[in-house]
Amino acid sequence: MQKSLLIDPAKCTSCLQCEMACSFEHEGVFNPAKSRIKIFEFEHGARAIPYTCTQCAEAWCMHACPVEAITKNATTGAMEVNEAVCVGCKVCTIACPFGTINYNKDTGKVIKCDLCGGDPQCAEACPTDAITYVDSSWTGYERMQEWAVKTQTHQA
Amino acid sequence: MKHIIIGAGPAGVIAAETLRRTDPAAEITIIGSEPEAPYSRMALPYLLAEDIAEEGTHLRHGTDHFDDLNIKVLQDRVTAVKPANKTVELASGASEQYDRLLIATGSHTTRPPIPGMDLPGIVNCWTLADGRAIADKAAAGSRVVLMGAGFIGCIVLEALAARKVQLTVVEMADRMLPRMMDETGGDMIKRWCENQGVKVLTSTKVTGIKEKDGAMTLSLGDGSAIEADLVVCATGVQPNIDFLAGSGVATDMGILVDHNLQTSVAGIYAAGDVAQGPDFSTGKQEIHAIQPTASEHGRIAALNMAGQPTNFKGSLSMNVLNTLELISSSFGLWMGVPGGERAEAVDKDGFKYLRLEFDGDVVVGALALGLTQHVGVIRGLVQTKVKLGDWKDKLLQDPHLVMDAYLERTQGIASPASRPF
Numbered sequence: 079m080q081k082s083l084l085i086d087p088a089k090c091t092s093c094l095q096c097e098m099a100c101s102f103e104h105e106g107v108f109n110p111a112k113s114r115i116k117i118f119e120f121e122h123g124a125r126a127i128p129y130t131c132t133q134c135a136e137a138w139c140m141h142a143c144p145v146e147a148i149t150k151n152a153t154t155g156a157m158e159v160n161e162a163v164c165v166g167c168k169v170c171t172i173a174c175p176f177g178t179i180n181y182n183k184d185t186g187k188v189i190k191c192d193l194c195g196g197d198p199q200c201a202e203a204c205p206t207d208a209i210t211y212v213d214s215s216w217t218g219y220e221r222m223q224e225w226a227v228k229t230q231t232h233q234a
Numbered sequence: 235m236k237h238i239i240i241g242a243g244p245a246g247v248i249a250a251e252t253l254r255r256t257d258p259a260a261e262i263t264i265i266g267s268e269p270e271a272p273y274s275r276m277a278l279p280y281l282l283a284e285d286i287a288e289e290g291t292h293l294r295h296g297t298d299h300f301d302d303l304n305i306k307v308l309q310d311r312v313t314a315v316k317p318a319n320k321t322v323e324l325a326s327g328a329s330e331q332y333d334r335l336l337i338a339t340g341s342h343t344t345r346p347p348i349p350g351m352d353l354p355g356i357v358n359c360w361t362l363a364d365g366r367a368i369a370d371k372a373a374a375g376s377r378v379v380l381m382g383a384g385f386i387g388c389i390v391l392e393a394l395a396a397r398k399v400q401l402t403v404v405e406m407a408d409r410m411l412p413r414m415m416d417e418t419g420g421d422m423i424k425r426w427c428e429n430q431g432v433k434v435l436t437s438t439k440v441t442g443i444k445e446k447d448g449a450m451t452l453s454l455g456d457g458s459a460i461e462a463d464l465v466v467c468a469t470g471v472q473p474n475i476d477f478l479a480g481s482g483v484a485t486d487m488g489i490l491v492d493h494n495l496q497t498s499v500a501g502i503y504a505a506g507d508v509a510q511g512p513d514f515s516t517g518k519q520e521i522h523a524i525q526p527t528a529s530e531h532g533r534i535a536a537l538n539m540a541g542q543p544t545n546f547k548g549s550l551s552m553n554v555l556n557t558l559e560l561i562s563s564s565f566g567l568w569m570g571v572p573g574g575e576r577a578e579a580v581d582k583d584g585f586k587y588l589r590l591e592f593d594g595d596v597v598v599g600a601l602a603l604g605l606t607q608h609v610g611v612i613r614g615l616v617q618t619k620v621k622l623g624d625w626k627d628k629l630l631q632d633p634h635l636v637m638d639a640y641l642e643r644t645q646g647i648a649s650p651a652s653r654p655f
């Protein structure tokens with residue numbers, strides 16, 4: 079059964095543990111600026127939304143890539159960036175209508191959530207279960223997916 | 235069912251793969267005129283900058299990729315299309331029969347009608363062969379003149395600068411990127427380039443080029459002249475449609491296609507740079523010569539060819555560009571619409587700029603300089619026509635709140651009822 083990140087903003091206290099864990103897992107440093115999951119705060123911190131890639135079915139980033147640097151991991155379902163192949167053209171960063179694949183100036187490549195290969199550290203680190211990793215069929219992710227449908231450039 | 239695809243660029247290759255997924259039994263042949271494995275033009279700058287080897291430009295990396303998918307890749311040039319007997323004629327003298335045909339032949343470069351433009355020291359930057367020629371000639375320290383500072387010119391600029399040449403850019407228009415940036419943005423990019431030692435001459439015409447002992451002299455409109463060891467011409471392109479003469483396939487600038495990517499001749503489709511298809515923003519038929527459009531066209535044309543009627547809502551004009559590490563992007567109707575409103579934040583010294591254009595409370599276009607995080611949401615906002623409501627006024631005050639506006643208006647977390655649990 080494929081799993082997905084389930085995000086419940088109501089439980090988020092914007093403690094940034096997820097950003098720290100993500101940055102450490104991928105970049106080896108505790109630096110929220112390098113995280114692939116981002117907490118957005120509203121009303122001066124009274125509300126917060128953790129936000130990252132939903133590994134959407136449309137996979138805009140993957141289809142826009144000119145050199146096949148983004149591929150789907152058959153086990154986790156995550157779209158993964160192969161850094162050795164990515165040329166840093168950034169076309170994926172404008173093609174993704176969710177803004178969840180971003181250019182990293184330090185490496186000259188793009189970065190996105192890869193579900194940590196099936197053990198997402200943000201979910202692991204979240205102390206309030208605002209981020210959990212659950213069976214895809216469970217996630218109430220539908221809202222985001224509905225959104226993905228609206229963003230489609232075609233309709234069958 | 236036999237599908238013939240003319241063109242081995244991204245539009246053609248993505249179409250072939252989509253056809254294979256949709257119609258496992260179909261016969262699929264790609265005919266490409268260049269003596270290369272299918273590759274991406276847009277990877278050429280990274281080849282020139284020596285970030286990648288030639289294989290790095292290839293669209294697909296497995297050596298048996300096309301064999302494994304049972305897609306035949308033929309190296310030949312199509313010289314004519316004969317819809318009456320459903321054949322295409324090839325330069326080799328052979329011909330191929332089709333049931334459905336996709337034309338994904340892209341464009342070719344054009345040069346301005348100036349004396350001397352055919353000198354051997356003048357190259358384009360369009361094909362892998364061009365890339366090899368530039369790599370051969372653009373040695374560190376050599377004097378290189380780049381003609382044209384449009385989107386392609388500016389990408390090539392970046393690659394040439396990486397080769398540490400002495401670079402001069404000559405652009406006829408009054409600013410860099412005249413079709414992708416407004417004056418504010420174009421001027422900022424120009425100043426940025428000049429700060430990094432690139433000479434940029436805007437509102438300047440090359441009137442003639444002469445060669446003597448391997449060095450070229452370019453005469454300029456103001457009577458002055460510049461010397462060059464190499465001239466890279468990026469002044470424009472034109473769709474490859476000549477071979478359609480007499481075929482009945484209707485063309486304007488490119489091949490006219492409808493919402494199914496079908497041409498005026500039933501069973502013949504067109505995709506990518508060669509296709510003049512529906513524009514998401516205007517509803518008119520336009521050419522959007524960009525990678526994302528080639529990819530979407532290729533996929534949707536193939537679904538229709540395979541008998542899955544699929545309606546294309548139109549392509550969104552959008553670009554992202556890296557000019558010596560200054561990153562700029564443009565989306566949709568960035569020039570605005572009559573009666574619309576504009577939000578603007580300019581920091582000339584910090585090289586940051588964001589311009590949002592509204593039609594009512596919907597973002598219809600944008601320009602950004604120095605923005606790299608979450609820039610894709612601008613596409614999301616434009617393409618899903620998100621009604622911003624009271625967020626519009628906040629954005630008019632501070633357009634940098636665009637990500638917050640997007641989240642609030644799309645994630646709907648404000649009301650607990652819309653939460654998953």
Ligand SMILES: Cc1cc2nc3c(=O)[nH]c(=O)nc-3n(C[C@H](O)[C@H](O)[C@H](O)COP(=O)(O)OP(=O)(O)OC[C@H]3O[C@@H](n4cnc5c(N)ncnc54)[C@H](O)[C@@H]3O)c2cc1C
Pocket residue numbers: 167169240241242243244245246265266267268274275276277278279310311312313338339340341359360361386389390474477505506507508523524525526528553554
């Ligand atoms: C230097 C450079 C940088 C670029 N950078 C970007 C960028 O950053 N972002 C972006 O979005 N876009 C960029 N582009 C544009 C992008 O590369 C094109 O939009 C894309 O390649 C279009 O794909 P296509 O399949 O329609 O056509 P093409 O890639 O041009 O492929 C056309 C194919 O048709 C073949 N062909 C032509 N005529 C015939 C014939 N008669 N018979 C048989 N075969 C034929 C050609 O050989 C080729 O294989 C760049 C282009 C260049 C040159």
